[in-house]
Amino acid sequence: MDAATRAATQFAADITADSAEASLAFEIPDPDDAAISEADFQQQIETAWQVCDRFDLQTDIWRGRILRAVRDREKRGGDGRGTGFLNWLKNRDISKSQAYALIDLANSADALLQDGLLEDRDVNQFSKRAFVETAQSAPEVQQMVSEAARRGEQITRKAVKQLSDEWTAMSSDLVPTPVREKAANNTIPTRYIAPMVKEMQKLPPAHQESLKTEMTLNPDVDTLKQVTSEARYLSKYIAAASQVQTLDPDLVDLELALDEALRIGSLNSTADLVNQATQLEQAAAKLYTAWKRLNSLAERVYVDSGESTPNLRSLLSALAPLTNELIEIQLGDPTSTASRTVRLKIMPDSLDEADET
Secondary structure, X not given: OOHHHXXXXXXXXXXXXXXXXXXXXXXXXXXXXXXXXXXXXXXXXXXXXXXXXXXXXXXXXXXXXXXXXXXXXXXXXXXXXXXXXXXXXXXXXOOXXXXXXXXXXXXXXHHHHHOOOOOHHHHHHEOHHHHHHHHOOOHHHHHXXXXXXXXXXXXXXXXXXXXXXXXXXXXXXXXXHHHHHHHHOOOOOHHHHHHHHHHHOOOOHHHHHHHHHHHHHOOOHHHHHHHHHHHHHHHHHHHHHOOXXXXXXXXXXXXXXHHHXXXXXXXXXXXXXXXXXXXXXXXXXXXXXXXXXXHHHHHHHHHHOXXXXXXXXXXXXXXXXXXXXXXXXXXOOOOOOOOEXXXXXXXXXXXXXXXXX
C-alpha cells in the first residue's frame, strides 16, 4: 500500500467517524421563531452551512477518486478512446468537464495528504471553495494555509485568496520594488496586484519591462488598473495576430503596429480588430465547410428520392438557394425596416472544379 492509498484510507475513516465534526444531524432554526435573536439565527445558519460545505467537499473528493479509478481502468482495458468512461459518465448524467474537475480535486487532496501538508482531519477545517483555492495556490501558500488548518482555524476561500494575493505581491518578479513596498504597508491593496501579475505573465519579456517601468514611475492603484488592462489587451493582440492568415509578416510588421497603437492610445480597439479578424476567418472556413457538406448531402438525398417522395423533393427545392454559389440570408424580420439581406458568394477553387469533373 503506497503513501497515497494509506492517506486515502485514513481520510475515509475520518469522514465516516461518528463524531460531531462528521455528522449531519443538526437542526435548522425556525425562521418564524421570534424568540431567536437575529444574531443567534445567523450563527446557527452559518454553522449548519459550514457542516454541509465540509461534507460537500469530502463527498466531491471521493467522487473524484471514484471517477479517476473508472477512467484509469478504461485506459488499461478499453478501446483507447475512453468510450467506456464517457458512457459511464453519460449513464450518470455527469459531463466530462464536471468529471475532470472532480478528478483534479481528488488529485489535489491526495497530493496535499501525501506530501504531509495536511492530516486527514485537517480537511474538515476547509470549505469546498477554500480547499479548491488552496489546491490552486503556490506551494508556499499551501504551506501557510495547511499550518493554519492544523491549528484548528476555519479556512475560508476569502482568507486563502487574500494570502495568495499577498504572496504574489511580495514574491513575483513582475512587481516593481515601489509597488511591493506600498503593498507591504497597505498603501496599495494586494487584490489589485494578483490580476496584474496574472495578465503580465502572458506577455513577452520586452512588454513586461515596459509595463514595469510604468508602474515604477507611478506606483499607485490607477496605474495598476491601467497596466492590468493593457496587459490583457496586449496578450489578446499577440495571440490573435499569430492566427490571422491574412496578415503576411512580410507585408505587416505586427510589433511596430502594436507600438503605434500603444502610442496613440488605441490598443483596445486594435486588439479587438485583430481578434475580430481571427473570428471572421474562422467563420469563413466553417461556412465553406458547411456549404460543401450541404451540397453533398443534398445530392445524396436527391439521388435516393423520386416521385414517391414529393415532400422530400419540396424540402430539397426549399433549401436549394443555400447550395448555390451565391447565398442570400435575411437578417431580422422581413417586414421590418431594419431587415437586411446579406449576399455571400462562394468562388469554387480549382480543386472544387476538378472534383465536379
